[in-house]
Amino acid sequence: MTNIDTSLKPEFQALYDQLKTFIPESRLITDPLRTLAYGTDASFYRLIPQLVVRVESELEVVRLIKLANEQGTPLTFRAAGTSLSGQAITDAVLVQLGDGWKDYTISEDTSTIRLQPGVVGAHANRYLAPFNRKIGPDPASINAAKIGGIAANNASGMCCGTAQNSYRTLNAMRMVLSDGSVLDTGDTASIEQFRQQHPSLLDTLASLGELTRSNAALREKIEHKYRLKNTTGYALNALVDFEDPVDILQHLMIGSEGTLGFISNITYNTVPEHPHKASALVFFDSVRTTCEAVALLKPTPVAAVELMDRAGLRSIENKPGMPEFIRHLPDDAAALLVETRAESADQLQQQIETISRSIEHLETSQPIRFSTDPDECARYWAIRKGLFPAVGAVRETGTTVIIEDVAFPVERLADAVADLHQLFQRWDYPEALIFGHALEGNLHFVFTQSFDSEEALRRYEGLMDDVAELVVNRYAGSLKAEHGTGRNMAPYVELEWGQEAYQLMQQLKALLDPTGIFNPGVILNSDAKVHLKNLKPLPPANPLVDKCIECGFCEPVCPSRDLTLTPRQRIVIWREIKRLEDQGEDPARLQQLRRDYSYQGDETCAACGLCSTSCPVGINTGDLTREIRHHANEERENLANWAAEHYGGLMKVSRGVFSLADKTHGLLGSQRMQTVTRSVRRLSGNRVQQWTPAMPTAASRIKLIDHAADTAPRDKVVYLPSCASRTMGPMRGAEDSESLADKTIRLLEKAGYEVLLPNALEGLCCGMPFQSKGMFDAADRKRRELSAQLMEVTEKGRIPVYSDTSPCSLRLQEGIAPELKLYDSIEFLDQFVLPRLDITPVDKPVALHVTCSTQRQGLAEPLKRILSACSTEVVIPDQITCCGFAGDKGFSTPELNASALRTLKDSVQHCDSGYSTSRTCEIGLSHHSGLEYRSVVYLLDQCSQPRSL
Structure with missing residues (x-):
């Protein structure tokens, strides 16, 4: 890494000096690149922290809070940074969760789950899935949002309503308060100790609760507010719902956005x-009828009712697979996506009938039809979930997408929707659309906004002022139903709650955070214009990523997420680099960002493309990385073309290198070999690639089976072994020394196939090694060559092609001749080989790594199916996504592979062996797990016999 500027403002230097006595300096971040990257969240605001602190334990948090309190230094806690209202940014100290916050415990009867704040919401549900349980909150960001943020924002979602949010499903909490004290409400001893040490605080909370409950007008207002979804301000319902001050305190922490303490x-x-679900997409010719239907559906056994207005339907009506009739709906049309769930199929059918009867007298555009088919239901939900990105995908470069979040009484929903549409017309937002959780009266409206002129700001301010007036004074609704107050709605909290309730919130803040160090300016803010300040620029950077809305949904799948940057953060920094270039601003900062980005953004990017699978607008940040590499390597394009032309010779050289390394390994032994190669790598400035004991031996030459004596006809298949399969044999000491190519041919023959090979195989390549380095001409040249050879050997596509390495399969499927029927190994084994074999599964646990390319091809489930047929227990390690080996990154940038697989060994130590679908990935997996990872072909061959007739 480069030397970085660690200069701090004087008021933060003293804190830094004290922090480094108990937190390693590697977790105290001050350089311009990472403070900007880590300080960016999903909102349309930007503040750059002076210092980012990565905490790994509760003890570190306690000591940090005590120091900050002594010095009056503001702290802002950050989980995943998916919040939308500006509650997770700061220009002071940002506190990030490190690796040590992912533990969980499920109670014996599965009625509770204890979670640390770093657990991703979807992971919590994954842990509970075997017991047919889940957590209550279900925000749209659940695949990325962490429990700390879900609780701190009282995030809800499509199905949880007001009955299953964090506030209603809270059982216990462990928290750190502003004086550094720790309270665990699930531990009687902790509660008793806290009562003894904080009698004044608890007495004041009890007194505030008693006063609130005895104030009839205030109590009625609070009860009304929380019959709706409401996250505006503090959870004043805690003062009404509970008398015990400990209960009041823990429920006040829910939705407090890190302004009252830290949830550990x-x-x-x-x-x-x-387990049983059914969905229906019901269309109406008018919004009013649609909203009438919502009120009728509320008392029925529905799990979710999602409203989509005509503008929303228009935004997706031309997408592939959309029914033709949607295009012809009238201008006032709307739709409801209805879901119901049940314990049994019979109960589900009864519920469907009850729901259908409740609205059968209303006129619908199409007949009401519920489906229980998971794929069809997934398509319905994809329509609903596609509304937000549909706006993001068509916005002008330089504008942001804003999603606001309000709630109205259900019985007044139709009028409220009509009034919102009028406001969009008044303030010239023709693209604005409305959708939302109609069952709770919770509507989201989405629009695009630029902040590059006074007129744009005036328009936005006018819209927000009018929305506040409409929601609060006309409908007595909620200005923030589930997205949290943040900076975005802080100026309107008093308008919504009134002076008396607002003063009560101020008392609570002063009581629990007397020095004001926790996330100042969030929820309560005296600046009436704070929502118009510190607005995030989204300048053009590259058409490949300009549609990015910085939501952070990509981050949990990125292999470099805990080493350097995530896809969102790479885009943030590249935008800043291009902004500084275009404006000719701050050349010293630009130079430093460019220098640091070469490692943080480029060298440590696996370019695996997994980010595209979770991005709402399908951005593959790996494409940006490859383009940056392309421009950096333009002068080496001739060398790349020479390598492409002489590829067969290079493969022979590679095989020779592996053979030489293996012989040297045999002479020196693993420990001495590792010592020698590490020294050479260090002396070369890391230019020599890293060696590990899991390095492959040289692959033997491929041997086809002679069928000259066969009389029985066989189906034919063309086998395409990758470069890695042709050059890399098993690791030294492998359980089975046969090469993958020979093993594959044996398995295919066992299934009754005659195996063919392409001509001139030694020089063929899909182009992946060139593409990953941005050498696009050479990459495309090799793919065209291979496509031509495959056309010849397959008799112009008549014979199918079996590709044995998933990354190569993906690369080829993106650009070979359309006549070719190319199958990844997983597809072919699942569809054609398994049915021809008798399988006797091994009775031992095996580990499975699903490669990034396997996931991107949608082949994860077939791969799991193959392994499940071959073993009684398949272990897929939690939190492992892409392995980070990335072709040769495991050799050149081994820290990326090590970071991506840092939790692997503990997850698979009880397994007998490991399996995957990419030879290079298997090198890193073997090295970091202590197991030998091989192709799934080895296991399938081991436990199979030809199917008896």
């Missing part, structure tokens, strides 16, 4: 995850 773990009451 939370115990949820789990809720049922019903």
Whole structure:
């Protein structure tokens, strides 16, 4: 890495000096690149922290809070940074969760789950899935949002409503308060100790609760507010719902957005995850009829009712697979996506009938039809979930997408929707659309906004002022139903709640954070214009990524997420680099960002493309990385073309290198070999690639089976072994020394196939080694050559092609001749080989790594199916996504592979062996797990016989 500028403002230097006595300096971040990258969240605001602190334990948090309190230094806690209202940014100290916050405990009866704040919401549900349970909150960001943020924002979602959010399903909480004290409400001893040490605080909370409950007008207002979804301000319902001050305190922490303390773990009451589900997409010719239907559906056994207005339907009506009739709906049309869930199929059918009867007298554009087919239901939900990105995908470069979040009484929903549409017309937002969780009266409206002129700001301010007036004074609704107050709605909290309730919130803040160090300016803010300040620029950077809305959904799948940058952060920094270039601004900062980005953004990017699978607008940040590499390597394009032309010779050289390394390994032994190669690598300035004991031996030449004596006809298949399969044999000491190519041919022959090979195989390549380095001409040249050879050997596509390495399969499927029927090994084994074999599964646990290319091809489930047929227990390690080996990154940038697989060994130590679908990935997996990872072909061959007739 480069030397970085660690200069701090004087008021933060003293804190830094004290922090480094108990937190390693590697976790105290001050350089311009990472403070900007780590300080960016999903909102349309930007503040750059002076210091980012990565904490790994509760003890570190306690000591940090005590120091900050002594010095009056503001702290802002950050989980995943998916919040939308500006509650997770700061220009002071940002506190990030490190690796040490992912533990969980499920109670014996599965009625509760205790979670640390770094657990991703979807992972919590994954842990509970075998028991048909889940956590209550289900925000749209659940695949990225962490429990700390879900609780701190009281995030809800499409199905949880007001009955299953964090506030309602809270069982216990462990928290750190502003004086550094720790309270665990699930521990009687902790509660008793806290009562003894904080009698004044608890007495004041009890008194505030008593006063609130005895104030009839205030109590009625609070009860009304929380019959709706409401996250505006503090959870004043805690003062009404509970008398014990400990209960009041822990429920005040829910939705407090890190302004009252730090949640170090939370115990949820789990809720049922019903196995039987049905969905219906119901269309109406008018919004009013649609909203009437919502009111009729509310008392029926529905799990979710999602509203989509005509503008929303128009935004997706031309997408592939959309029914033709949607294009012809009238201008006032709307739709409801209805879901119901049950324990049994019979109960589900009864519920469908009850729901259908409740609205059968209303006129619908199409007949009401519920589906229980998972794929069809997934398509319905994809329509609903596609509304937000549909706006993001068509916005002008330089504008942001804003999603606002309000709630109205359900019985007044139709009028409220009509009034919102009028406001969009008044303030000239023709693209604005409305959708939302109609069952709770919760509507989201989405629009695009630029902040590059006074007129744009005036228009936005006018819209927000009018929305506040409409929601609060006309409908007595909620200005923030589930996205949290943040900076975005802080100026309107008093308008919504009134002076008396607002003063009560101020008292609570002063009581629990007397020095004001926790996330100042969030929820309560005296600046009436704070929502118009510190607005995030989104300048053009590259058409490949300009549609990025910085939501952070990509981050949990990125292999470099805990080493350097995530896809969102790479885009943030590249935008800043291009902004500084275009404006000719701050050349010293630009130079430093460019220098640091070469490692943080480029060298440590696996370019695996997994980010595109979770991005709402399908951005593959790996494409940006490859383009940056392309421009950096333009002068080496001739060398790349020479290598492409002489590829067969290079493969022979590679095989020779592996053979030489293996012989040297045999002479020196693993420990001495590792010592020698590490020294050479260090002396070369890391230019020599890293060696590990898992390095492959040289692959033997491929041997086809002679069928000259066969009389029985066989189906033919063309086998395409990758470069890696042709050059890399098993590791030294492998359980089975046969090469993957020979093993594959044996298996295909066992299944009754005659195997053919392409001509001139030695010089063929899909182009992946060139593409990953941005050498696009050479990459495309090799793919065209291979496509031509495959056309010849397959008799112009008549014979199918079996590709044995998933990354190569993906690369080829993106650009070979359309006549070719190319199958990844997983596809072919699942569809054509398994049915021809008798399988006797091994009775031992095996580990499975699903490669990034396997996931991108949608082949994860077939791969799991193959392994499950071959073993009684298949272990897929939690939190491992892409392995980070990335072709040769495991040799050249081994820290990327090590970071991506840092939790692998503990996850698979009880397994007998490991399996995957990419030879290079298997090198890193073997090295970091202590197991030998091989192709799934080895296991399938081991436990199979030809199917008896």
